[in-house]
Amino acid sequence: MPEVPPPAPTGDALLKILTALGNPHRMRIVAALVENRTYVSALAREIGISRPLLHMHLQRLEAAGLVTGTLEAADDGKTVKYYDVTPFVCELTPHTVARAAATLTDDGAGTADRGAGRSDRGAKEEAK
Amino acid sequence: MPEVPPPAPTGDALLKILTALGNPHRMRIVAALVENRTYVSALAREIGISRPLLHMHLQRLEAAGLVTGTLEAADDGKTVKYYDVTPFVCELTPHTVARAAATLTDDGAGTADRGAGRSDRGAKEEAK
């Protein structure tokens, strides 16, 4: 079959995606960015949350590879940070979850890589 | 049978699925149940977590509709609770997330006032 199967992310990557998307505010952020790209302050006004809070949510989404932020210069020269959604595709089935769980690096004892670990993975798309 | 498109869960349902799957232990539970169905105590030993903890995780998974538990009688007559995975299919893309976000009943204000007393919550948005 010529069908190209989904990228099948690693366990940690899938976990990051799930925890990133598992939040009403972040789901709405993705929804808003699908409609049209915006910058941080405008998006905060649109959704109705504070800038610091939105900043945190955007960081979480970006860390999961679901959105990307670019610092651009507006017409008047002011620097604005625009965000776009990544065209991610992730199929969730018992099999894909099981496959991802096999590569989890979390031993359950709390060896979670919180804030550490440099990841050069800009896109999960080619992961295999 | 022709191609059946994914059911497109409601916002709250998808959120439940995502938060249920967004946990290393629960991902491993699904993985273990995909291999072969078991009962609670055996599963707890297999994964290496306590029974009360596993019980909570299973409840969360069952509440999201990802697994189902059935109280059965073993050969010797002892009652055992077996768990099976539901053959769920959920496609995660910017579009599906956006579509689901539109039906979220969480007003983001923390007020668990599901679907009641609807009024303009964005009153302060235009106050600028």
Add this chain to the structure above:
DNA sequence: GACACCTGTCAAAGATTTCTGACACATCTC
């Protein structure tokens, strides 16, 4: 009866996540 399994629930501690209010800095307009 004593033991070994199974089932479930509870309260309380521990660890994350979420959220708010300030702060500091830059650019453009009046």
Add this chain to the structure above:
DNA sequence: GAGATGTGTCAGAAATCTTTGACAGGTGTC
């Protein structure tokens, strides 16, 4: 300069999730 807009970060409170240990049953075997 003052004011409005944009950027980002920080500490600490508040809410939620995770985890443990103890408890209260049930059934079958020795």
